[in-house]
Amino acid sequence: MDIKAPDLGVESAEVSEIMVAVGDVIAKDDNIILLESDKASFEVPSSAAGKVSKISVEVGDQVSEGMVLIEVDSDVDSEAADESSDSSKNEPKPSKTDTEDSKYTEAEDANNEQAQQTKDNADSSKTQNNTGSATTHALPDLGVEEAQVAEIMVSVGDKVTADDSILLIESDKASVEVPAPESGTIEKILVKAGDMVANGQDFIVIIGSNADTSDSSAADNKASESEDSKPQQSADKSEQATNESKQAASPSKDDAATDSKAAAKSASNKLTEAQVNEKLTEVYAGPAVRKLARQLGVDITQVSGSAINDRVLKEDLFAHVKESLTTQKSAINSGSGAARASLPSLPDMSNVEIWGETEIEDLSRLQKVSIPQLNYNTYLPQVTQFDLSDITETEKLRSELKGGMKAEGIGFTILAFIVKATAYALTQHPRFNSHLSDDNTQIILRKTVNMGIAVATDDGLIVPVIKDVQDKGLKQIAIEIGELAGKARDKKLSTKDLQGASFTISSQGNLGGTAFTPLVNWPQVGILGVSEASMQPRWNESKQTFEPRLMLPLSLSYDHRVINGADAAVFTRYITTLLADPRRILL
Known part of the structure; x- marks a missing residue:
């Protein structure tokens, strides 16, 4: 069975770490590969259980959505596989991924849900009732060892729905909004602005809403439906689980855009990034490179990337600055431009009543050549x-x-x-x-x-x-x-x-x-x-x-x-x- 890369939220990402080896037996949702993009680092979970038979990528490779990461031999028993296969004969032919996922029987899905529910109940300090229980939640993987709490976006007593942004976390790589792990009412906030936090640290206590009970009842109703609908339900649940895994493994495009805006907002008080912010989304560069560009005063949209997919590296920034300062062509383009960057354009001086009579006189060749060199004095x-x-x-x-x-x-x-x-x-x-x-x-x-x-x-x-x-x-x-x-x-x-x-x-x-x-x-x-x-x-x-x-x-x-x-x-x-x-x- 091929385990493929899910929706990464970006065009491609680099393999930073391979977390399994050939021969390892893995379960569904076990992390197999750590990917790193210009926006964040995130772990990719396996979409199926089995024994790793082949690893199709290496550290440093660029991967995109749909690319095969590893191959596994399924450990699903043959009887369950046969039942799933028989049930699927009456259904329209699904895609390869859906075919593999549909091998899981409803009984196994129910067992997985029951195991997960048991784990949640063990972590919770109270028994769930009709009004929901107070649950302490830990921070997800931030992509770095630690980061700073830049802003707390909710207060005690606020009602939130799942995936609402509740914290803004800022690291050297990016600013990331942490979503609410469940719907409910904020009972206690365990961190404050300025704190340094790490992956897995408890950060908030939420009293779950009735939606949890409704979801549980809905799940029971689905389990009691006719046997004829079981294959379709199993496929739906498998697809839903896969989608949730994708969403958990990598930020969506909307989240990535939100993160980019938050990073720009955070840096706006330090540097004049707003002048090029409209075009920054077209540039493929990591947060550290963007930060260095701001520190050097370089418009990163003018830098040519040398890495795969024209990704801009730190070396590209240094080369751009060096070329701007040492070549005559760059001196004319960037030297005089830098000198005028903070100056408005000349007003229209054709109005004689305001400006009087004017006359145009060309600069000498020597003066024109000297201007870019003189502009270096602005640095x-x-x-x-x-x-x-x-x-x-x-x-x-x-x-x-x-x-x-x-x-x-x-x-x-x-x-x-x-x-x-x-x-x-x-x-x-x-x-x-x-x-x-x-x-x-x-x-x-x-x-x-x-x-x-x-x-x-x-x-x-x-x-x-x-x-x-x-x-x-x-x-x-x-x-x-x-x-x-x-x-x-x-x-x-x-x-x-x-x-x-x-x-x-x-x-x-x-x-x-x-x-x-x-x-x-x-x-x-x-x-x-x-x-x-x-x-x-x-x-x-x-x-x-x-x-x-x-x-x-x-x-x-x-x-x-x-x-x-x-x-x-x-x-x-x-x-x-x-x-x-x-x-x-x-x-």
Whole structure:
């Protein structure tokens, strides 16, 4: 006899555990297989008794309704089987499952019902009467070891009918409503909101209604009907028992929808899942994966699943985030989209009376390409540290050297000193010369300093890179700054000239301004902004007087996930010290 998967409430589920072995003798309704879907874990009972002769599935297989799980050799005695077979000759030919179920005689059904009734009476602390007895009920299998009572949906004295929702249980996997096990009146609630509960724990006491007595009488009336109707009654009861087993083994589609809504309601106070909730039912993903998607801020409907039936795994989420942050195509689609996610669309500005005259101007190609990269800053917790460096002595040294440099055709600006000092500071504070890993668990430290230098062009800002700055002298740095700036203005920069930066310097030179907040160029974790130097009065402690000093404003922006405020202050002050006396670099 083939034991098939019942209605699972979902398209398919994964075999998590096989609870029987070949040769085992099982009874009807014994649990044989544990299935796990994206909504819950549930045990599948056997629809017939017998000896297990074959197991047709393995752990990890995906099964769906009607698939053969195991095969059993029926242990029903031949006489009962013959009687059932003879009775069934006068009936329309049933399906295979109904044929097997109909082998059970009415006597066996009655014995099963009597045994079940005896068990119920043993569990009950009172004898059933016309008004029903008070019965203590235990929680069904929750699919997890324990879960929390999120809400109690009834009160003492309330009248409930079987399958009415009475408790909302919440675990890491899902929120599930526990139905009333029978109709009646709530006498006592044994748990309270916030309690951690486990499978089989007593949770409620219900006084059964008269419906129980009516059901028992109805069963007696059915048993006293003519012998001709016994086969049909047996088939009906078998079908009913099978349906009840299906309902008990797995949540119905309506229950699954209710559970999904409850989970969404529970998470709504924590994350903005409502924006994609309408489409979530189309996604095949487990509760843990959906929770991770909410934590990462990922619209799970945009993630492609790699498992069977396009099921979305945690690895798919990580791959989606990585692709969004590293590929140009994803940068355009998700980067700018993320930036505008919290912004409404522009209003209609065609009304001249409100907005006045307008004119449309296209962005340059460079600006369009830069926008997705700039949008990454919406993901970074950026902070800026400001400081001043006394470069009076450094400027005197530069003035002494620039004449000889100019004779060689080299532009020797203060930027060469800033690049050299910053590169040396990065070797002493390597955390600023690093990147944060995709999973936010590691820091990738760079062993070389590739310095990005922001250059203003007619088309916008561009950042060429000087490689291995830590090994180069001031003269070589000045030469490469001049070469890269010229290539940027002439639009002759190659792809290699723009790749590999580990840190960036953005200098406003003599454009004016006292300070600004530069944006960290992801995946870097820091950028140094340099404003125009100016003469300022500074107190000379040894001379006890003010004297004019050339002060250079510095603005260090950093990714707070990697750099804390104290380290940023120390790093910035270290650079100011090096710029005040470049000879320190030689020590």
